[in-house]
Amino acid sequence: MKRYETFELTFSGPEPEGSQALADIQAKFSCGDETWNVKGFYDGNGTYKVRFLPQKEGHYTWAVSGVVNASGEEDCTVSETAHGMVQAEGTHFVYQDGTKYLPFGTTIYALAHQSEELIEQTLNTLSTAPFNKVRHCIFPKHYDYNHNEPQFYPFEKDADGKWDVHRPCFAYWAHFEKILNRLGEMGIETDLILFHPYDRWGFSKMSMEENKVYLDYALRRLAAIPYIWWSMANEYDLMFHLSENDWFEIEDTIVKNDPYGHLLSNHNCIxxxxxxxxAITHVCVQTIAFYKAAEWMDRYQKPVVYDEFCYEGDIQHEWGNISAFEMTNRFWKACSVGAYATHGETFFSEDEILWWARGGVLKGESPKRIAFLKDLLYSLPSPVEPWNEPRKLEPGQEEEPVNAAENPFIHLFNSVTDENAECIKMKGDNFNGHCGDDAFLKYFSGHQPSISSINLPENASYRIDVIDVWNMTRETLIEKASGYTDMKLPGKEGIAVLAVKITE
Amino acid sequence: MKRYETFELTFSGPEPEGSQALADIQAKFSCGDETWNVKGFYDGNGTYKVRFLPQKEGHYTWAVSGVVNASGEEDCTVSETAHGMVQAEGTHFVYQDGTKYLPFGTTIYALAHQSEELIEQTLNTLSTAPFNKVRHCIFPKHYDYNHNEPQFYPFEKDADGKWDVHRPCFAYWAHFEKILNRLGEMGIETDLILFHPYDRWGFSKMSMEENKVYLDYALRRLAAIPYIWWSMANEYDLMFHLSENDWFEIEDTIVKNDPYGHLLSNHNCIxxxxxxxxAITHVCVQTIAFYKAAEWMDRYQKPVVYDEFCYEGDIQHEWGNISAFEMTNRFWKACSVGAYATHGETFFSEDEILWWARGGVLKGESPKRIAFLKDLLYSLPSPVEPWNEPRKLEPGQEEEPVNAAENPFIHLFNSVTDENAECIKMKGDNFNGHCGDDAFLKYFSGHQPSISSINLPENASYRIDVIDVWNMTRETLIEKASGYTDMKLPGKEGIAVLAVKITE
Structure with a gap:
């Protein structure tokens, strides 16, 4: 048993008499004063399994009860490679062992529902891509460019040809878990989409009772895999037969069946x-409103992930035909204030193999720019926080008051409708971030100043670099700067400046 | 006297005893059953003038009373060149004589407050530019790059050095009117900014009583000039000492003193x-929310003019450093749904002469693209209306219901907060317009589809052209199309398609 690595016990037993999904098997793991109660699952062919994700090192005792009765002891040691689950910490993420994790996601909705050959190609592509999170689905996807039939489905059908959630397709789950684990071993988290509306098989139209049986079984199998984030759904709000309360019930079901507290959120269409x-650990949004990031970080005190904001590509749908520059630009907008972003790619292809849903190879020009950004952010001493750059104060001038009674701008802003406010805020999009007083980042996005300034702390020295996000260059603009500093810039789109403290 | 041309009577009289601005002189013009009551004004040096803008041809009698008493008759004939004021008609504009007018504005805030030489250069530039509306101010402007002192001010100062609104500076007004008329003769409307906050002289801080005296005098002089739109202010909401009711009072003062009903709106910051x-004839907004155009046209049933949405340039301010492509793109976004847009240019210059406030020469790359767009829109048979392109219906399929009870999408949209709604709407920006069934326009803006479609009427034939808004090319894509039509497109940003009905 290794800390943060899936521990699995296997038993033989009689085939379950009733539901194969809700088999009567549970286990208790104890270490010192702490106890974890987990459910086991039936894996077909008279085999029962119990999985456990040890959260700390030490001496464990375990006891399995139900259709199987067994007990034992294990010494749990620290793994040399496992970092634990990714968890939220403030408005950022971090592995349980404290290792830095900045999400750079991509989207391959039906990754697991492709041919073995295509899946291998996808994993091979991912092995050299910058992405460390993949949004993908348990259920297969039906949509434009998604007409292929998967090899397996999560359940077997009953005699009437209806999906029987009580009879899991064991081959499917083994296949799916293998992909999760292979991704995980590559350092790639699975942002696991539990429900979605793009369906021709009926999985999106199951009853709440069926949904809960499905979740129960899925979490018995998957909760002990450290590489998983629960994404309740892709575009949950388009599953029109489910009410808001149904979603709260789904959320509660996940929480109740997850002994470890994986990340949990839910992805919208509208x-x-x-x-x-x-219970929601982070903000997961589909929107292009990048100017909202700092506001939402402040409001929710949780990480903000722009999990969908159009894909690099050229298909007919407006969500799937932005340029590589724009994809890069949107990553920079999010990341420059300390939010996060998720890539996707939809170039038209006669073979219908588009990365966003089916994987294969990446054809776009944004991934290498995303890699450049990722390397840069990982090189910083800490995650980025939004930076409200102070104004330059003339001698004797004081900071603007920040309350509405004294500051007429704030008063004015408070007086407008929400519609009006959004129409104005989107213009004033500053993408400025900082890492304490160690680094200050300004991203100019679609603006192209030839002159600008940065108002750095007076009591330290900074080297200011100018970054071309498209050409992936980083050049020193000013060797040593303090306080308010004028800058000459290239006067083109896609420019950032990064001021890093000089430590002597 | 010519219809739609300023008619002016000049009289000698004693210097006004009290206010020179509110001199006691008025006139009545009658033609058939109709009568117009107008105020005259004192023009200094014992000269009084009465101006009148005849709205129709015919035989007029006039009578002047007050410090001057006189009467006379005039025959008013139709001018060969004058088209009258621009007025709102539905969500568009048109000259009073029915001549087409599609506004393509630019911004030269302090146009009139520059040296004669610079003003001449500006007018010369405008003579070959595509712009037919200029936003500019009565009061001089103080701001970055605006430090020069004007030759004249609208008023004289009193003995205490305070502006005396009762003592107009006649040379200023003659100078200003000359510019208005020269612009007008070039086919350029003046979107006349009556107030603004960017001031070091005190004009923005006058009392409401002073404001009303100023407006009274300004309208006595200017209302008979046909080329004027009243813009109550530039960024009215930053004049913090004026309340909303003060602005309503300013609006009422303008309406009361304008015998002809010039266009009237007010420009915001926030x-x-x-x-x-x-009384507000059109929507005048500062925002980059182009996706709102159709919604606002529908809500207000008035023309929508995006009068400020950042300027082409490279200065330090984010409102003044967008690219030529982006300026062009924003014009297309507005115009493709039948809204309108206003250009401005702010390239850094050591001499502080930036087009947006001071004029001079145009340095940017957008004006020629705006000219291309203008020519294209003028070539269409009517102004553009937003086009809600119908879905392709499969055989037997019916149109989606458009009420919330039956259409879950509409129900869903109605269930979200305004903040949420704006964050979603901005993604779904379709810039589709049509001219009845004569022409259909789709602008893809920052999207780059290589495949797309257009759902044209079944009962007519259309030639479909593909337009590259940056390269200013227009090439026929499909010679003859009807109904739902697939299109192969260049897969780059800044592409429009225009389908024009074939009349045989």
Whole structure:
């Protein structure tokens, strides 16, 4: 048993008499004063398994009960490679062992529902891509460019040809888990989409009772895999037969069946999920409103992930035909204030193999720019926080008051409708971030100043580099700067400046 | 006297005893059953003038009373060149004589407050530029790059050095009117900014009583000039000492003193003016929310003009450093749904002469693209209306219901907060317009589809052209198309398609 690595016990037993999904098998793991109660699962062919994800090192005792009764002891040691689950910490993420994790996601919705050959090609592509999170689905996807039939489905059908959630397709789950684990071993988290509306088989139309049986079984199998984030759905709000309360019930079911507390959120088409709910660990949004990032980080005190904001590509749908520059630009907008972004790619292809849903090879020009950004952010001493750059104060001038009574701008802003406010805020999009007083980042996005300034702390010295996000260059603009500093810039789009503290 | 041309009567009289601005002189013009009451004005040096803008041809009698008493008759004939004022008609504009007018504005805030030489250069530049509307100010401007002192001010100062609104500077007004008329003769409307906050002289801080005296005098002089739109202010909401009711009073003062009904609106920084007010003829907004155009046209049933949405340039301010492509793109976004846009240019210059405030020469790359767009829109048979392109219906399929009870998408949209709604709407920006069934326009803006479609009427034939808005090319894509039509497109940003009905 290794800390943060899936521990698995296997038993033989009689075939379950009732539901194969809800087999009567549970286990208790104890270490010192702490106890974890987990459910086991039936894996077909008279085989039962119990999985456990040890959260700390030490001496464990375990006891399995139900259709199988067994007990034992294990010494759990620290793994040399496992970092644990990714968890939220403030408005950022971090592995459980404290290792830095900055999400740079991509999207391959039906990754697991392709031919073995295509899956291998996808994993091979990912092995050299910058992405460390993949949004993909348990259920197969039906949509434009998604007409192929998967090899397996999560359940077997009953005699009437209806999906029977009580009879899992064991081959499917083994296949799916293998992909999760292979991704995980490559350092890639699975942002696991539990439900979605793009369906021709009926998985999106199951009853709440069926949904809960499915979740129960899925979490018995998957919760002990450290590389998983629960994404309740892709575009949950388009599953029109489910009410808001149904979603809260799904959320509760996940929480109740997850002994470890994986990350949990829910992805919208139109209506944002309620990210203030305590069990929701991060803000997961589909929107292009990057100017909202700092506001949402402040409101929810949780990480903000722009998990969908159009894909690099050239298909007919407006969500799937932005340029490589624009994809890069949107990553920079999010990341420059300390939010995060998720890539996707949809170049038209006669063979219908588009990365966003089916994987294969990456054809776009944004991934290498995303890699450049990722390397840069990983090189910083800490995650980025939004930076409200102070104004230059003339001698004797004081900071603007920040309350509405004294500051007429704030008063004015408070007096407008929400519609009006958004129409104005989107213009004033500053993408400025900082790492304490160690580094300050300004991203000018679609603006192209030839002159600008940065108002750095007076009491330290900084080297200011100018970064061309498209050409992936980083050149020193000013060797040593303090306080308010004028800068001459290239006067083109896609420029950032990064001021890093000089430590002597 | 010519219809739609300023008619002016000049009289000698004693210097006004009290206010020179509110001199006691008025006139009545009658033609058939109709009568117009107008105020005259004192023009200094014992000269009084009465100006009148005849709205129709015919035989007029006039009578002047007050410090001057006189009467006379005039025959008013139709001018060969004058088209009358521009007025709102539905969500578009048109000259009073029915001549087409599609506004393509630019911004030269302090046009009139420059040296004669610079003003001449500006007018010369405008003579070959595509712009037919200029936003500029009565009061001089103080701001970055605006430090020069004007030759004249609208008023004289009193003995205490305070501006005396009762003592107009006649040379200033003659100078200003000359510019208005020269622009007008070039086919360029003046979107006349009556107030603005960027001031070091005190004009922005006058009392409401002073404001009303100033407006009274300004309208006595200017209302008979046909080329004027009243813009109550530039960024009215930053004049913090004026309340909303003060602005309503300013609006009422303008309406009361304008015998002809010039166009009237008000330009915001943060808070949109209330465009539902009956006297407001059009929506004038500063925002980059182009996706709102169709919604606002529908809400207000008035023309929508994006009068400020950042300027082409490279200065330090984010409102003044977008690219030529982006300026062009924003014009296309507005115009493709039948809204309108206003250009401005702010390239850094050591001599502080930036087009947006001071004029001079145009340095940017957008004006020629705006000219291309203007020519194209003028070539269409009518102004553009937003086009809600119908879905392709499969055999037997029916149109989606458009009420919330039956259409879950509409129901969903109605269930979200305004903040949420704006964050979603901005992604779904379709810039589709049509001219009845004569022409259909789709602008893909920052999207780069290589495949797309257009759902044309079944009962007519169309030639489909593909337009590259940056390279200013227009090439026939499909010679003859009807109904739902697939299109192969260049797969780059800045592409439009225009389908024009073939009339045989």
């Amino acid at each position: 209506k944002f999920y309620d990210f203030s709910r305590p | 808070k949109f003016y209330d465009f539902s007010r009956p």
